[in-house]
Amino acid sequence: MEFTYKLPTDITFGPGSINAIPEKVKEVGANHAFVVTDKGVKAAGILDKILKLLDEAQIKATVFDKLEKEPTVLSIGDATKELAKSGAQVAIGVGGGTSMDTAKAAAFLVTNGGGILDYVGVEKVKKPGLPVIAVPTTAGTGSELTRFIVFTGVDVRTKLTVGSYLAMAKYAILDPELTLTLPPKVTAGTGMDALTHAIESYVNTTAHHVSEPLAMRAIELVAKSLRKAVAKGTNLQAREDMLAASALAAMAFNSTRLGIVHAMSQPAGGHFDIPHGISNAIMLPPVMEYNLMGNIEKYIDIAVAFGEDIEGLTPMEAAAKSVKAIRDLMEDIGITERLGDFGVKDSDLDMLADEALTSGNVPLNPRFPSKADIIEIYKKAL
Ligand SMILES: [Fe+2]
Structure with a gap:
């Protein structure tokens, strides 16, 4: 048996662990966060909680919530443009796989250039991206701790995958309280x-x-x-x-x-x-x-x-x-x-x-x- 094992993500686990988000933003020297999320997370009041925490720590936030059911080439392109325009130095993905994968994708595309389709396959990303804080609100995809980003193509219904250790989140905030309202x-x-x-x-x-x-x-x-x-x-x-x-x-x-x-x-x-x-x-x-x-x-x-x-x-x-x-x-x-x-x-x-x-x-x-x-x-x- 031969193997290598890499895990470049810091894990914070426990009820109330979202309170650690501002400290992680500051750890990477950022004062402006790009928050990627979806309507369900907003409706559950989780986005407001996180925005309040950031505000109290004097961290500026730009919210991107124009997400479809799953990431697409187009929605990832939009998120990347908005992230670049915002000038934020850190991306926070809050939600299921869609929010976290979109945050991971935009964060590496901003520093690497090109579009998501240029990186389909394994380990094609060349440079580290902006730091990502992944905050799952479901318990399943595991996107907060993987190098994989799954999305759909433009005219096809085929799912495509980008896998790169350089696309992984820097921090995973695992707060089980965020999953209490899942149907x-x-x-x-x-x-x-x-x-x-x-x-x-x-x-x-x-x-x-x-x-x-x-x-x-x-x-x-x-x-x-x-x-x-x-x-x-x-x-x-x-x-x-x-x-x-x-x-x-x-x-x-x-x-x-x-x-x-x-x-x-x-x-x-x-x-x-x-x-x-x-x-x-x-x-x-x-x-x-x-x-x-x-x-x-x-x-x-x-x-x-x-x-x-x-x-x-x-x-x-x-x-x-x-x-x-x-x-x-x-x-x-x-x-x-x-x-x-x-x-x-x-x-x-x-x-x-x-x-x-x-x-x-x-x-x-x-x-x-x-x-x-x-x-x-x-x-x-x-
Ligand atoms: Fe899966």
């Missing part, structure tokens, strides 16, 4: 995204001595607390566990990358407008079933983490219990959708499979899929 459906979907990150990282071929315990702890925390967070959003302990799970999973997959759940869910989600967490959740059980024999021991670990009884079972039977555990969880948290519910038809699967196979996550998957395999897995999710 159950969003909690369930984003939680399944975090779980998918953890499972894909844990079983893939690049998993290593640092990533494995991070991913496994994330799986354990989701097993312990996702149901509770969906059942009662104000359960602070459950929210804390889920925010930690999301962050730990991100710290794992930032290094190892993912697998074919993400390779398959991104084209489906992009073309058929499926929320990212939901499309992952739909793909996760059939992909696990397909992958089991590629990494039997790891799937047994996952079954055990979910409290499944594996006594007296053969290794493959025990590994299969992990799939049962995920299906039970999804039923309890109310994720019952199938791809067909979003308009995906049998005749779309050939196109989706072609797109899925272009993903850099395919070679890292524990089992190497043919196009026919991918189509077969999609069929099970229809």
Whole structure:
């Protein structure tokens, strides 16, 4: 086994940790912050809280809240122009993956020049960007601790990815109180995204001595607390566990990358407008079933983490219990959708499979899929 592990992000965790934002702005010598956020964060009163904290510390703020559901080439271009025009020396991304990814993208584009499409792929960014403070208000994407920025192209529905350690946030502020008002459906979907990150990282071929315990702890925390967070959003302990799970999973997959759940869910989600967490959740059980024999021991670990009884079972039977555990969880948290519910038809699967196979996550998957395999897995999710 050979690996490198880098984490250039300082983490501040705990209820009330947003109070540390002004101190982080000052740490990088800035007196003007560019705050990227969305309407939901505004409506929840979180933006006002942060603006008040900045104002009290005599830090000027420029707000950018013209975000679509997900980052696009155009919205990232707008944010970059506005950031440059504002003269702010630090970007703060407050929200889900969209706000944080847009802040990360604008911050590196301002110093590197060009547009986001020039950097698609891995490690193409040349210079450090402006410092970014990432403040997640959902527990799932892990964007606060990853080098990845996911966005959609101009005329196509294809999702594109930029991955660079130079595009990572300098600070991650993990305040579970910000997630207390998330509705159950969003909690369930984003939680399944975090779980998918953890499972894909844990079983893939690049998993290593640092990533494995991070991913496994994330799986354990989701097993312990996702149901509770969906059942009662104000359960602070459950929210804390889920925010930690999301962050730990991100710290794992930032290094190892993912697998074919993400390779398959991104084209489906992009073309058929499926929320990212939901499309992952739909793909996760059939992909696990397909992958089991590629990494039997790891799937047994996952079954055990979910409290499944594996006594007296053969290794493959025990590994299969992990799939049962995920299906039970999804039923309890109310994720019952199938791809067909979003308009995906049998005749779309050939196109989706072609797109899925272009993903850099395919070679890292524990089992190497043919196009026919991918189509077969999609069929099970229809
Ligand atoms: Fe994801």
